Ligand code: ADP
């Protein structure tokens with residue numbers, strides 16, 4: 001009726017309900033409930049081996065979950081209704097869902113035999129069916145945004161780790177994802193290169209990108225994340241507004257974790 005009123009409440013960007021995942025007899029995700037709202041930035045912290053990478057990999061459907069459910073923008077991931085039951089989606093349908101989320105890994109995984117520009121153009125041309133002209137224009141804009149337009153014709157091996165990671169972010173953004181997942185995007189970098197990558201992520205946050213970021217950079221989480229989630233032994237132990245959780249942790253386990261990493 002009233003066209004100027006706010007749109008109907010959209011589904012949250014990412015919703016995990018009672019997600020379980022085991023490797024053999026090792027329970028790695030032990031009933032995870034987590035919601036990331038549209039335009040929200042959530043930092044996921046926790047000790048090594050607590051299941052952080054597994055969690056984001058499951059959201060990106062790089063591995064199937066054993067129980068619970070994951071919805072992205074209201075759409076159940078990996079399954080469809082079939083009669084009264086759920087049926088696993090085929091590979092193509094899963095690929096289509098995966099494409100709506102960008103993921104950046106600790107290791108940058110650029111295509112070594114392609115120029116920086118080609119790295120960023122390749123997905124849009126091959127997967128989205130963009131014309132090369134359009135893909136090039138978009139790639140140039142994105143490289144400009146991450147401060148690397150001048151390196152468009154360089155090859156990955158000619159770039160620093162920080163530059164390669166910025167290209168990897170541009171490449172993920174080129175697929176026009178609705179949300180981004182980061183798995184310790186700076187932990188493979190020399191300390192002096194961390195800042196330039198975090199600045200790009202911070203810029204994305206300012207522009208309203210929905211993000212779930214695994215990080216051990218506590219100061220970054222405090223400054224950039226809306227919410228911090230602390231994970232240990234496959235469970236979410238504590239979560240809340242970033243500053244509050246990081247400055248006044250309520251659990252002994254988070255207090256002890258923060259005293260070890262700070
Ligand atoms: P984090 O990212 O918090 O360090 P991970 O999600 O990588 O934790 O790992 C959580 C646990 O799951 C660890 O005990 C790890 O050894 C185990 N794990 C992770 N991936 C695999 C796998 N593909 N096969 C077997 N065990 C795995």
Ligand code: MG
Pocket residue numbers: 052053054184
């Ligand atoms: Mg990890």
